[in-house]
Amino acid sequence: MKKIILFLILGIFTLGLAGCQKIDSDLPLGSVSDLKISNKDASLEIKPDTLTNKGATVILTNKSAKQLRYGNPYSIEVKKDGKWYTIDVEKYFNLPLILLEAHESTEIDINWEVFYGKLPSGTYRIIKGVEIEKDKEQDKYETSIVAVEFKIDSD
DSSP: OHHHHHHHHHHHHTTOOOOOEEOTTOOEEEEEOOOOOOOSSEEEEEOTTOOOSSEEEEEEEEOSSSOEEEOSOOEEEEEETTEEEEEOOOOOOOOOOEEEOTTOEEEEEEETHHHHOSOOSEEEEEEEEEEEEEETTTTEEEEEEEEEEEEEOOO
């Protein structure tokens, strides 16, 4: 039950409901991101030739020797003046718990047009929360946040 609550909290956290301001592209810019990204135990990359202004396929890789688990929630941040900002949009996700074994990868199709619309030119990053197994016998996991940067060159 604690794990379900943790993923619900992580899903709500990705909503990033902070005060809004507009950037040149009409995306509702929120607060400066203070997320600590860690690609030590897991990594996220964009599958070649899948990136559009509407979505992409990402590859989530478990680089650890332990089981990893994740859900559907993700968020996108935009880089402006050298800082990462949340984009304030309302998002709703199904919250399944998906397992990824040690040293395995999986592809995840993301259609951000549903929440963010078509992204205008700019530098962005996809943020995804994962949990790495720390103690199998006690069913303990440690939350980590992975990200991948990408650029959209035209609308």
